Amino acid sequence: MKAEPTTQELRKLVADFRPGRGHVMPALHRIQDTYGYITRKAIEVVARQLNTTPALVYGTVSFYDDFRTEPPPETEIKWCSGPACHMRGGDRIRRALEAELNMPMGGHSDDHRYGLHLGQCNGTCHEAPQVWVNEKVVGNLSVVDAIHLARRVKGSE
Amino acid sequence: MNKQLQALIDSAQQKWAAERASGRPRVNVCVDTSSLARGAEETLQKMHEVARTQNIAVDINVTGSWGFCWLEPTVTVRTAAGTRTVLYAEITPDRVEEFLQQTVVEGVDIPEWALGVVEGNPTGEIDLLSDHPFMVGQVRRLMANCGTIDPGNIDHYLAHHGYEGFGHALEMSDEDIIKEMLDSGLGGRGGGGFPTGRKWDFLRNASASPRYMVCNADEGDPGSWVNRVLMEGDPHLIIEGMMIAALASNAREGYIYVRYEYPLAVERLQTAVDQAYEKGLLGTDILGTGFDFDMVVFRGAGSYVCGEETGLMSSIDAYRGMPRIKPPFPAQAGLWNMPTNVNNVESYANAPLIMRNGALWWSEVSDQKDKGTKMFTFSGCVNQPGCAEIPYGPTVRELIERYAGGLTEGSELKGFQAGGPLSGILPAHDADLPLALDPYRERGMFLGSGGIVFFDQHTNIVDLCLWMVSFCEFESCGRCTTCQGGSARAVELLRKMENGTARESDIERLRDLIQTLVWSNCLHGQFTLTSVKLALNFFEDEFHYVINHRRDPAGSLDGLHRYVVRSQTDPQLPDAVDICPASAFYDDNGTWTIDDELCVQCGACKEVAPNAIDVLDRFPAREHAAAAAGGS
Numbered sequence: 001m002k003a004e005p006t007t008q009e010l011r012k013l014v015a016d017f018r019p020g021r022g023h024v025m026p027a028l029h030r031i032q033d034t035y036g037y038i039t040r041k042a043i044e045v046v047a048r049q050l051n052t053t054p055a056l057v058y059g060t061v062s063f064y065d066d067f068r069t070e071p072p073p074e075t076e077i078k079w080c081s082g083p084a085c086h087m088r089g090g091d092r093i094r095r096a097l098e099a100e101l102n103m104p105m106g107g108h109s110d111d112h113r114y115g116l117h118l119g120q121c122n123g124t125c126h127e128a129p130q131v132w133v134n135e136k137v138v139g140n141l142s143v144v145d146a147i148h149l150a151r152r153v154k155g156s157e
Numbered sequence: 158m159n160k161q162l163q164a165l166i167d168s169a170q171q172k173w174a175a176e177r178a179s180g181r182p183r184v185n186v187c188v189d190t191s192s193l194a195r196g197a198e199e200t201l202q203k204m205h206e207v208a209r210t211q212n213i214a215v216d217i218n219v220t221g222s223w224g225f226c227w228l229e230p231t232v233t234v235r236t237a238a239g240t241r242t243v244l245y246a247e248i249t250p251d252r253v254e255e256f257l258q259q260t261v262v263e264g265v266d267i268p269e270w271a272l273g274v275v276e277g278n279p280t281g282e283i284d285l286l287s288d289h290p291f292m293v294g295q296v297r298r299l300m301a302n303c304g305t306i307d308p309g310n311i312d313h314y315l316a317h318h319g320y321e322g323f324g325h326a327l328e329m330s331d332e333d334i335i336k337e338m339l340d341s342g343l344g345g346r347g348g349g350g351f352p353t354g355r356k357w358d359f360l361r362n363a364s365a366s367p368r369y370m371v372c373n374a375d376e377g378d379p380g381s382w383v384n385r386v387l388m389e390g391d392p393h394l395i396i397e398g399m400m401i402a403a404l405a406s407n408a409r410e411g412y413i414y415v416r417y418e419y420p421l422a423v424e425r426l427q428t429a430v431d432q433a434y435e436k437g438l439l440g441t442d443i444l445g446t447g448f449d450f451d452m453v454v455f456r457g458a459g460s461y462v463c464g465e466e467t468g469l470m471s472s473i474d475a476y477r478g479m480p481r482i483k484p485p486f487p488a489q490a491g492l493w494n495m496p497t498n499v500n501n502v503e504s505y506a507n508a509p510l511i512m513r514n515g516a517l518w519w520s521e522v523s524d525q526k527d528k529g530t531k532m533f534t535f536s537g538c539v540n541q542p543g544c545a546e547i548p549y550g551p552t553v554r555e556l557i558e559r560y561a562g563g564l565t566e567g568s569e570l571k572g573f574q575a576g577g578p579l580s581g582i583l584p585a586h587d588a589d590l591p592l593a594l595d596p597y598r599e600r601g602m603f604l605g606s607g608g609i610v611f612f613d614q615h616t617n618i619v620d621l622c623l624w625m626v627s628f629c630e631f632e633s634c635g636r637c638t639t640c641q642g643g644s645a646r647a648v649e650l651l652r653k654m655e656n657g658t659a660r661e662s663d664i665e666r667l668r669d670l671i672q673t674l675v676w677s678n679c680l681h682g683q684f685t686l687t688s689v690k691l692a693l694n695f696f697e698d699e700f701h702y703v704i705n706h707r708r709d710p711a712g713s714l715d716g717l718h719r720y721v722v723r724s725q726t727d728p729q730l731p732d733a734v735d736i737c738p739a740s741a742f743y744d745d746n747g748t749w750t751i752d753d754e755l756c757v758q759c760g761a762c763k764e765v766a767p768n769a770i771d772v773l774d775r776f777p778a779r780e781h782a783a784a785a786a787g788g789s
């Protein structure tokens with residue numbers, strides 16, 4: 001896992017963003033793209049850079065499903081919640097993954113080695129039902145496939 | 158034509174001609190989100206590797222999608238002499254070596270893998286691509302470049318009439334541009350169908366400046382990926398459309414708001430914007446005309462309501478993507494409270510075609526009230542989940558048969574869902590409805606932005622409603638009690654049905670909620686229960702059946718089923734015990750039993766040991782189904 005960025009590093013990273021220009025999301029994206037997540041310090045740095053308050057910046061971070069305030073797990077299984085996947089047994093896959101990984105949707109293991117995330121359909125419905133493992137589609141899954149996948153990710157298989 | 162633009166086009170055409178006259182065969186690999194899901198990146202790498210290690214002289218390029226998403230990776234091969242081009246399907250990495258050997262080195266076709274001849278004459282074994290059943294009836298206008306040009310190369314776009322529409326617009330007055338747009342009859346492709354020309358005219362007549370041009374590329378409706386195909390396949394078409402709109406309405410800056418789930422679209426749009434700046438097509442004093450226009454590609458971060466135009470603007474100019482109350486409308490007070498125009502990707506993408514070929518040419522393709530062509534994506538219980546562009550008018554059934562490749566084996570159509578989670582569910586007999594806006598409006602829903610999802614006898618209506626309303630609940634911005642609380646309550650009621658604890662009176666409660674949610678401030682809340690409303694119109698019996706009998710013939714309401722061990726001696730029973738992710742099997746004095754409390758109804762045990770496990774109804778049959786009726 002990368003070390004937490006310092007205030008100085010963060011300030012440098014977002015130095016070209018300006019208040020009142022729609023730069024809140026772009027600043028947050030750049031931080032997340034660089035460090036994998038948005039730290040507490042980052043929220044304060046962005047607030048200062050954009051001449052606003054940490055409350056408003058945090059409000060933005062928490063509003064969107066894909067901003068993170070914790071380091072991403074090394075291996076993330078993102079489960080597709082879309083309609084084609086649903087009709088082909090997606091919910092059974094979800095329950096099996098939650099049970100096998102022993103975590104709710106959105107959870108991660110204590111050591112951040114693996115986690116489970118709710119994903120939205122991106123129009124690869126021809127592979128339904130599917131999950132993404134670190135953004136790569138693993139499709140046409142049976143429930144059994146999903147359980148084996150979870151076991152491999154956990155390291156128990 | 159503007160001289161500078163003409164010079165750009167001339168030079169692009171020369172480059173295009175030179176590329177094609179390289180004397181080497183040309184291999185184009187479709188690389189888009191769909192093909193990447195099916196291994197296109199590996200195919201592309203393998204092509205380069207084989208070409209390098211075996212010293213094969215070949216030009217390898219990347220293109221967008223032809224719409225054959227279920228057959229990716231698709232690849233075209235053009236002969237060195239340029240006499241013919243053939244489109245192939247499913248060129249997976251393991252096929253690459255043989256593929257290159259035959260098509261490039263030996264120069265022979267592989268009929269078994271071919272979809273059709275793109276350029277040149279058909280052979281006895283390979284028909285013209287335009288005669289392929291998937292292509293017959295399609296009119297590729299928006300998708301004309303999808304699959305044929307490199308979306309990362311502005312010269313390819315310029316060499317195919319790119320920015321010509323903008324060139325025409327430069328010679329027209331703003332009134333004339335708007336008149337042409339109005340004459341075309343183009344209606345907004347985001348679902349509403351509002352005349353695009355009228356929207357532009359609102360902005361043109363706005364009193365304040367600066368003005369903004371916003372492209373809604375949030376494509377949040379799950380099951381819809383038409384905008385993605387365009388952004389990944391021909392990004393300049395969208396940029397050009399926004400430039401024409403900006404010219405007509407005097408806007409100074411444009412934003413393309415792309416959903417988080419489409420990183421490749423963001424990348425391709427950003428490259429396209431950068432290249433347009435380099436060519437002087439964006440920025441200040443564009444092509445020496447004095448027209449200034451800047452463009453920003455803006456990434457969302459995962460929120461469905463940011464597809465609602467005012468939520469989208471809040472997401473750009475404020476903090477959280479909360480929809481605003483209308484009026485004021487965007488043309489009065491949009492981004493930073495300044496006049497703004499918001500259109501869908503596909504709406505903008507039509508503008509260059511209209512400017513280039515005229516309103517009449519554009520509208521004549523369809524004899525419907527709704528003009529022009531429309532892109533559709535289809536998924537669910539069909540054989541060919543893909544993307545097609547057709548004039549409005551054919552029936553849904555024709556769409557299934559011709560483009561979606563019919564229903565999957567064993568499926569009987571039960572109904573379909575068009576327009577996303579805020580829209581409705583229709584029964585199978587409505588597949589005779591034409592693909593046009595009015596019939597769906599009349600039923601209290603909308604055809605939507607292009608995604609249609611088909612379902613069969615294995616989907617319970619209560620389950621489908623629960624899925625749709627849960628989506629809306631999850632995506633509620635939280636401002637209106639009616640929406641946030643109302644959708645949560647609706648989910649609760651539907652869950653009771655799923656779990657066999659509902660009563661007849663719960664249907665009335667759902668009906669009450671439909672009335673309450675319409676008070677929500679924005680369309681998200683107002684339309685959250687469209688699915689339930691229409692399901693109660695068309696499938697009411699199924700609700701009663703689920704509630705009264707606690708039975709689910711479709712087999713998709715998992716809460717009404719339980720898993721039990723049928724055979725203690727089945728050789729696969731140990732596999733079932735082993736696969737259970739919930740450790741729900743226990744050994745009761747030599748008898749394997751499933752603990753209902755622990756079982757998560759995932760069905761894995763039944764998958765590995767079909768003869769050892771039974772799926773039973775969770776609840777005993779009711780002597781008097783009516784017992785469930787009455788109050789709570």
Ligand SMILES: Cc1cc2nc3c(=O)[nH]c(=O)nc-3n(C[C@H](O)[C@H](O)[C@H](O)COP(=O)(O)O)c2cc1C
Nearest residue numbers: 345346347373375376377464465466500501504680
């Ligand atoms: C909750 C909600 C989500 C929406 N999502 C989208 C979307 O993803 N893409 C889109 O073009 N329009 C979406 N719309 C419609 C837009 O508000 C708006 O009507 C549209 O962008 C106008 O463009 P058009 O006139 O070109 O269709 C959504 C509306 C609502 C209420």
Ligand code: FES
Nearest residue numbers: 082084085121125
């Ligand atoms: S429904 Fe899962 S990818 Fe579309």
